[in-house]
Amino acid sequence: MIDRDPIPDDSTADDTALDDTALEVIASSLPELGPLDVHALYKLRVDVFVAEQDCPYAEIDDVDADPGTIHLLARAPDGAVVATLRVFGSDAGGGVMHIGRVCTTPAWRGRGIAARLIRRGLVLCRDRPVEIGAQAYLERWYEQFGFARCGPDYLDGRIPHLPMRRDLLE
Template identity: 35%
Template sequence: MPEYTVRLVSWDAAKASLAAVRRAVFIDEQRVPEALEWDGLDPRCVHALAEDAQGRPIGTARLLPDGHIGRMAVLQPWRRKGVGGALLCAMLSEARRRGLRVVHLHAQVHAVPFYERYGFAREGEAFLEAGIPHVRMVRNL
């Protein structure tokens, strides 16, 4: 049995699980203000949810209708185990299925090499988002 699974979910169906991971990573760990984290866009997105073998949430990502991938978060004990890559691949597959030709994201600067491994390229200079240095990255599908 795999250590974890990734599935696509709606915000309505999995809000508690998605929010728990994002709260732990963004609000508690990275100190993102709660008002910035809950931007009201989640109901319009398709979400990827990673769960451990017992069905506990361990990672999230979301895809907005315009091709923006965001809210990539993996709980600390699960980092560097392929969970982030699996979440990103789920978002890329869904973007292709929806006929999108380009996807983009705002990567935390420390995560740029991760996204580059998946074909994303930096676009522009670094900027602050929620007080954290980010860079815009794009990928053609």
């Protein structure tokens, strides 16, 4: 089922104010998205991760198509997809969830959209632990959501990353 909601105005001191509250968030598995949304999702990710970050690799993987993976897309008033992330993991036995492929188109960065998508993704993870592979320079940014480093730095392509985890909150 596709869930369409406006991004809530829940800014924190760590967010840059969003100057346009008319953004809509779509939460859906890939098979439920329309072809134009799938195209926009992949185009944004390829533009950011492959072209902008100069990491030539196959951006599309089997996690995307898994029916349990939920893609969050932030849509601007003109219909353009301006940010995205995906949430996946195991529902069995309170398994670990993952948030990844977090990106925002350059023209929409600095407005708190990714932070709002992260918070929405954490809601989807419910009370389960969440792991991410964060670009190293974003470690402090992810800490505001309760993530902490849980291992050594590593390279993903040529970009320094680090594993982070958010355990159950008390």
